[in-house]
Amino acid sequence: MKLRVNHYEANPAAYEAMMQLESYIRQSGLDPMLYDLIKLRVSQINGCSFCIDMHGKHLQHEGEAFERILLLTAWREASIYSDKEKAALALAECLTRLPETGVPDDVYERAREHFDEKEYVDLIMAVVTINGWNRLGVGTGMSPGCLLR
Numbered sequence: 001m002k003l004r005v006n007h008y009e010a011n012p013a014a015y016e017a018m019m020q021l022e023s024y025i026r027q028s029g030l031d032p033m034l035y036d037l038i039k040l041r042v043s044q045i046n047g048c049s050f051c052i053d054m055h056g057k058h059l060q061h062e063g064e065a066f067e068r069i070l071l072l073t074a075w076r077e078a079s080i081y082s083d084k085e086k087a088a089l090a091l092a093e094c095l096t097r098l099p100e101t102g103v104p105d106d107v108y109e110r111a112r113e114h115f116d117e118k119e120y121v122d123l124i125m126a127v128v129t130i131n132g133w134n135r136l137g138v139g140t141g142m143s144p145g146c147l148l149r
Contacts, residue, residue, distance in 0.1 A: 001049065004141035018136065021129040028122040033064065034085060038092045038123075039130045041072050045096050046134035053144035084114040088123055095127045 008015045025035060036059050043051035059069050071078040075089050087110040094107050115123055136142075 001141050001143040003143070003146050004139075007136055007140045014136075018129070018132055021125070021132065025122065025126050025129055028125070030119070030122050030126055033059075033062065034088055035126050036062065036064070037068075037072065037085060038088060038126055039133075040069070041075070041089055042092055042096050042127060042130045043134055044073055045093065046131065046138065048134040048137045048142075049144055050137045050142035050146065051130070051134055087111045087114050091123060092127045095124065096131055 026032070036055055040052065040055040040059060043055055056069055060066065065080070068078075068080055071080065075081050075086060081089070090107050091103065091111045094103050111120060111123065
């Protein structure tokens with residue numbers, strides 16, 4: 001993929017708006033490693049190679065086990081993810097693919113077993129944020145190794 005637009009240079013205000021969302025999530029209390037897993041999984045679904053590369057490397061750098069990074073696309077079948085992580089990943093996938101019927105009751109109920117109302121909204125905002133980054137990356141032609149600044 002060829003970089004079409006350097007979004008940072010073309011519209012710094014848009015970049016700053018995304019950074020505000022990122023800052024909110026970081027300060028929300030959401031477990032950073034869980035957020036990183038969500039970022040990687042959503043990026044895989046959306047096909048954002050820049051984000052897959054960045055978040056996979058970040059997880060590895062932060063000490064996440066290689067097997068957990070590698071098996072993330074098959075998290076439902078892998079016993080190495082906690083029930084809380086699986087609930088968050090199910091919600092993240094559902095919100096990313098957003099069926100016409102909305103979030104199914106079983107996905108909501110599973111998430112609420114592990115997240116209170118505030119945490120549930122924070123989780124939704126985390127998914128919103130990475131989906132925004134993915135769309136910005138794919139829409140501007142970002143790929144691994146491209147530098148924006």
